[in-house]
Amino acid sequence: MSNFFSYRIQVVAVIAVLIFFGVIARLVTRGRLRTEYSFVWILMGILFLVLTVWRRSLDLMAHFFGVYYAPSLIFMFFFFMIFIFLIHLSVVSSKHHEQIKKLSQENALLKEKLYREKNKEGES
Amino acid sequence: MEKGTFRKVLVIVPCFNEAESVASLYTELAAIGVPGCSVTPLFINDASTDSTLRVLRTLGASYLDNSVNLGIGGTVQLGFMYALQNGFDIAVQVDGDGQHPPSELHKLLEPLLDNRADVVIGSRFIHNTGFRSTGLRRAGIRVFVWLNRLLTGNVINDSTSGYRSYNRKAFSELVHYYPDEYPEPEALVYLANKRLRLLEVPVLMTERRGGSSSIRSLWSVYYMAKVTLNILFLHARRQ
Numbered sequence: 001m002s003n004f005f006s007y008r009i010q011v012v013a014v015i016a017v018l019i020f021f022g023v024i025a026r027l028v029t030r031g032r033l034r035t036e037y038s039f040v041w042i043l044m045g046i047l048f049l050v051l052t053v054w055r056r057s058l059d060l061m062a063h064f065f066g067v068y069y070a071p072s073l074i075f076m077f078f079f080f081m082i083f084i085f086l087i088h089l090s091v092v093s094s095k096h097h098e099q100i101k102k103l104s105q106e107n108a109l110l111k112e113k114l115y116r117e118k119n120k121e122g123e124s
Numbered sequence: 125m126e127k128g129t130f131r132k133v134l135v136i137v138p139c140f141n142e143a144e145s146v147a148s149l150y151t152e153l154a155a156i157g158v159p160g161c162s163v164t165p166l167f168i169n170d171a172s173t174d175s176t177l178r179v180l181r182t183l184g185a186s187y188l189d190n191s192v193n194l195g196i197g198g199t200v201q202l203g204f205m206y207a208l209q210n211g212f213d214i215a216v217q218v219d220g221d222g223q224h225p226p227s228e229l230h231k232l233l234e235p236l237l238d239n240r241a242d243v244v245i246g247s248r249f250i251h252n253t254g255f256r257s258t259g260l261r262r263a264g265i266r267v268f269v270w271l272n273r274l275l276t277g278n279v280i281n282d283s284t285s286g287y288r289s290y291n292r293k294a295f296s297e298l299v300h301y302y303p304d305e306y307p308e309p310e311a312l313v314y315l316a317n318k319r320l321r322l323l324e325v326p327v328l329m330t331e332r333r334g335g336s337s338s339i340r341s342l343w344s345v346y347y348m349a350k351v352t353l354n355i356l357f358l359h360a361r362r363q
Contacts, residue, residue: 097304100192101194101198101304104191104192104194104198105190105194105198105202105205107191108189108190108191108202109188109205109209111188111189112186112187112189
């Protein structure tokens with residue numbers, strides 16, 4: 001029983017990551033998340049899982065990078081990743097903005113053309 | 125363009141919730157006669173939430189209808205696309221809120237017909253006539269004048285004026301690039317970088333009949349920052 005208590009947080013973390021995987025899988029299968037984005041989140045989940053199961057990995061990495069307080073490595077790493085991902089999303093969103101604009105403009109031109117053709121047919 | 129030929133002029137009227145003013149604007153535009161030109165008004169409904177579209181249909185006006193709201197930039201650019209596809213020689217932008225009286229249209233067309241300019245900007249500021257907008261807005265406009273002169277050497281006093289005419293060479297460029305929001309000052313820098321001849325002529329403007337300005341005081345700081353940044357980025361991209 002004491003064994004369980006010392007691993008309590010790990011158990012919670014593993015369950016949380018598994019639920020997270022479940023949510024991602026559900027979003028992808030329902031078509032609400034594109035597969036290419038799910039990669040990022042699955043990779044993040046795997047990273048989390050490794051850190052949870054192999055607790056010494058964080059200390060080893062902190063030692064390797066010369067970081068005194070190991071958890072700060074996690075914060076730094078995830079902050080950095082999220083930051084890059086957000087920039088990526090802004091770029092994607094800007095691209096979509098341009099594409100929607102172009103589509104809507106062409107759509108408006110086609111609607112007008114169609115309307116004119118129809119009127120011509122009606123007259124003849 | 126040689127002088128003396130008949131020119132097809134498209135008057136682009138972007139409309140966002142302008143149901144109150146489109147009818148009178150349509151009547152005025154339909155009555156306009158400029159020697160040597162055939163003037164066609166084209167209303168563009170930018171996904172209005174009021175009855176603008178219904179009014180346009182009832183009037184029997186030529187119109188385009190955006191499925192989603194594109195903002196003033198995308199809407200006016202759509203007008204340039206239409207002008208290019210349908211073989212127009214000149215495109216004029218007239219705001220749908222009635223600030224730009226059609227009776228002044230000939231002043232914008234003459235320099236293009238005489239081939240003295242590629243782009244003509246109708247200005248409130250050259251002579252002190254008519255409606256001249258607020259002090260805060262004028263201060264902002266002065267910043268753009270300064271920025272414009274610094275980057276392009278052009279002195280355009282009313283760089284936010286949307287009452288403009290373009291010849292085919294000019295609007296063909298704008299089909300490729302036109303800013304989304306608050307496009308007017310930035311477009312001037314773009315056009316100058318494309319080595320087009322800009323000319324400012326005095327026109328009379330009236331107070332808006334309906335709708336509200338796209339520039340409210342709360343947004344004016346954002347507006348200034350965005351347009352300034354856009355102009356600087358645009359100028360940097362030129363090289």
